[in-house]
Amino acid sequence: MAYANQSEVFAMIVIQGPGALSGELSVQGAKNSALPLLAAAVLARGETVLHNCPRLSDVDTACRILEHLGCRCRWQEGSLVIENAATCCEVPQCLMREMRSSIVFLGAIVSRCGEARLCFPGGCELGPRPIDLHLEALSRLGVEIQEEGGCLSCAAPRGIQGSYIPLSFPSVGATENVMLAAACGRGTTVIENAAREPEICDLAAYLNRCGARIYGAGEGCVIIDGVEALYGCEHRVMPDRIAAATYLAAGAVTGGTVTLTGVDNTHLLPMLPPFEAAGCAVRQMGGAICLMAPPRLSGIRHLRTMPYPGFPTDAQPVVMAMAAVGQGTSVFVENIFQNRFRQAEELGRMGAKIKVEGRVAVVEGVEHLTGAQVQAGDLRGGAALAVAGLAAWGTTQITGERHIHRGYQDLAGSLRALGANIQEAP
Ligand code: UD1
Numbered sequence: 001m002a003y004a005n006q007s008e009v010f011a012m013i014v015i016q017g018p019g020a021l022s023g024e025l026s027v028q029g030a031k032n033s034a035l036p037l038l039a040a041a042v043l044a045r046g047e048t049v050l051h052n053c054p055r056l057s058d059v060d061t062a063c064r065i066l067e068h069l070g071c072r073c074r075w076q077e078g079s080l081v082i083e084n085a086a087t088c089c090e091v092p093q094c095l096m097r098e099m100r101s102s103i104v105f106l107g108a109i110v111s112r113c114g115e116a117r118l119c120f121p122g123g124c125e126l127g128p129r130p131i132d133l134h135l136e137a138l139s140r141l142g143v144e145i146q147e148e149g150g151c152l153s154c155a156a157p158r159g160i161q162g163s164y165i166p167l168s169f170p171s172v173g174a175t176e177n178v179m180l181a182a183a184c185g186r187g188t189t190v191i192e193n194a195a196r197e198p199e200i201c202d203l204a205a206y207l208n209r210c211g212a213r214i215y216g217a218g219e220g221c222v223i224i225d226g227v228e229a230l231y232g233c234e235h236r237v238m239p240d241r242i243a244a245a246t247y248l249a250a251g252a253v254t255g256g257t258v259t260l261t262g263v264d265n266t267h268l269l270p271m272l273p274p275f276e277a278a279g280c281a282v283r284q285m286g287g288a289i290c291l292m293a294p295p296r297l298s299g300i301r302h303l304r305t306m307p308y309p310g311f312p313t314d315a316q317p318v319v320m321a322m323a324a325v326g327q328g329t330s331v332f333v334e335n336i337f338q339n340r341f342r343q344a345e346e347l348g349r350m351g352a353k354i355k356v357e358g359r360v361a362v363v364e365g366v367e368h369l370t371g372a373q374v375q376a377g378d379l380r381g382g383a384a385l386a387v388a389g390l391a392a393w394g395t396t397q398i399t400g401e402r403h404i405h406r407g408y409q410d411l412a413g414s415l416r417a418l419g420a421n422i423q424e425a426p
Contacts, residue, residue: 010424013398013412015389017371021256021418027244027263028054028409029237032314033199035101036176037206037237038062041082042069042108043184044210046232053080053237054409057402061099065091069109084232089113093151096121099406103131104173106154107181110143116154125342125378125403133174137165141181141189162187162226170195170307175222176203183212185226194222197308198267202238209233241267243408244289245315246383250415252280252293253322253391258418259290270309274300274319278326299328299365305336317343317384324352325391326365334359343381346374350385350392368393376400379407386411390420 029052038059041048053059059080063073070087073080089109096102100121109116121131135145138154142161146153162185165178175195180203182189194200196218204217210230215223244263251258252275265284272282278297283290300323305313313336323330324347334340341361344354349372353364371394376382382404389396398404401424404411412422 010401010426011399012425013386013401013404014423014425015371015386015392015396015398016421017390017392017394017396018254018368019390019419019421020254021251021258021390021415021420023418024259024261025247025414025418026261027247028240030054030199030202030240031056031058031407032172032242033202033238034059035062036104036180036199036203037235038066038082039105039108040180040203040206041066041071041084041232042086042105042112043180044084044230044232046084048082048084048232049234050080050082051234051236054240056405056407056409058099058101058406061095061102065095065102065105068092068095082232086112089115089117091118093119100129101173103134104176104180106134106152107138107177107179110138110154110156111160111181111184114156114159117151119151125339133167133169133171134177137167137174137178138181140165141178141185143181160185160226162189162224164190164192166192167194169193170220172197172199175200179203179207179214179222179224182224182226183207183214184228184230185224187226189224189226191222191224192220194220195307196220198238198241198264206233206235209235239263239267241271242312242314242380244268245271246318246387246408247414247418248275248289248291249318249322249387250390250418250420251291252278252297253325253387255293255295256418257290257292259288261288263287263289265289270311271315274303274311274322277301278322297322297326297365299323299326299330299363302331304333307336313337313340314380316340317380318387320344320354320361320363321347321384321387323363323365324354324388325369328365330363330365332361332363334361342377343384346377346381346385347388349374350388350396352388370394371396373397373399376403379403383408383411386415386422390415390422
């Protein structure tokens with residue numbers, strides 16, 4: 001399959017600031033939904049067509065996994081078509097390492113093939129990311145798991161057996177893995193303390209359209225009645241709520257007015273309080289949202305990341321970039337990942353005053369930031385640097401664009417469409 005987006009060849013983003021953004025932007029499909037949907041396509045016989053699938057390097061990696069398994073993937077008129085002919089049950093180490101969330105293929109492969117071999121995805125930029133909840137849940141479904149030299153050999157000799165799965169934490173990935181494994185299992189599976197993120201609902205909607213019987217997605221208890229087989233279908237990937245938050249933050253930090261279309265306003269509600277606390281006026285109408293920012297933002301006071309419907313950890317870095325120029329003090333408490341303040345140090349190079357102590361970051365808003373050479377260390381942290389660069393005086397050079405390209409379909413082009421002076425450079 002041809003690479004999804006040619007902007008991958010760029011290494012750097014260069015922003016000339018400041019400048020108020022204005023205009024309208026249509027938001028991409030959700031990365032965090034597309035990836036489990038692509039894993040789910042392994043279960044569905046025949047053809048799956050994903051509309052509104054974002055063109056991202058992570059989607060490209062998922063397609064390479066699918067092709068390794070024996071499927072064929074192609075882009076057709078903006079939609080991603082997957083022809084399922086999976087025969088192989090192994091994901092090579094290089095692909096597992098490229099994308100931590102590839103672990104979500106485990107449940108689908110072991111259900112489809114009766115066995116699966118893949119390597120531990122390992123830690124990542126956000127700190128250690130264990131998969132103990134995934135493995136514990138799968139073993140309750142009758143999957144025998146052996147670990148050797150960083151690789152997992154999984155087998156379900158008697159097939160997937162429905163079971164009661166209490167999760168000690170509502171892990172998004174573990175909930176998805178269980179749904180994928182159990183959809184074609186024998187009997188009923190009940191996930192207690194399931195993740196309630198909208199991406200879980202999107203996955204359930206796709207699987208149910210393929211013939212699965214999944215009830216309660218989006219609630220704390222998900223019930224899966226196993227069915228014999230699933231059949232491919234057409235599905236529209238839900239809008240990306242984190243990309244939406246990023247463009248809202250970009251509008252806010254520049255004192256601009258932006259309208260985003262193609263969003264699901266219900267999903268955006270938990271993210272709006274810090275924008276309102278910063279003094280922005282937000283109007284939601286149908287599938288669109290409009291943000292009008294004051295010339296100078298206020299601090300956002302207090303933000304705690306929590307599982308949905310709390311404030312999402314993925315949107316915390318871009319809001320921190322806003323708080324960096326908001327008048328007053330803002331306090332961030334990160335409850336999901338250990339190492340999610342990596343953007344703080346780089347924002348510091350631009351003049352931001354941020355003190356990090358474990359899971360807490362205290363931001364003293366400054367009058368303005370100054371352009372600098374900074375490094376994107378992870379996807380959302382990289383987006384935060386871009387947001388800050390739009391507000392900073394002078395030139396900001398962000399290296400490590402490959403991180404940003406994992407999750408944003410043409411971030412630079414989208415911001416340019418809103419009037420930003422932003423280029424990609426080799
Ligand atoms: C998904 C999202 C990611 C988002 C995160 C939290 C995708 C592709 N990624 O990641 O963007 O930041 O949800 O909303 O959808 N944990 C364990 N053991 C496990 C699994 C998780 O201890 O077996 C811990 C993790 O280390 C982390 C927390 O639980 O501290 C949340 O992880 P989880 O909800 O599983 O996130 P992901 O599915 O990896």
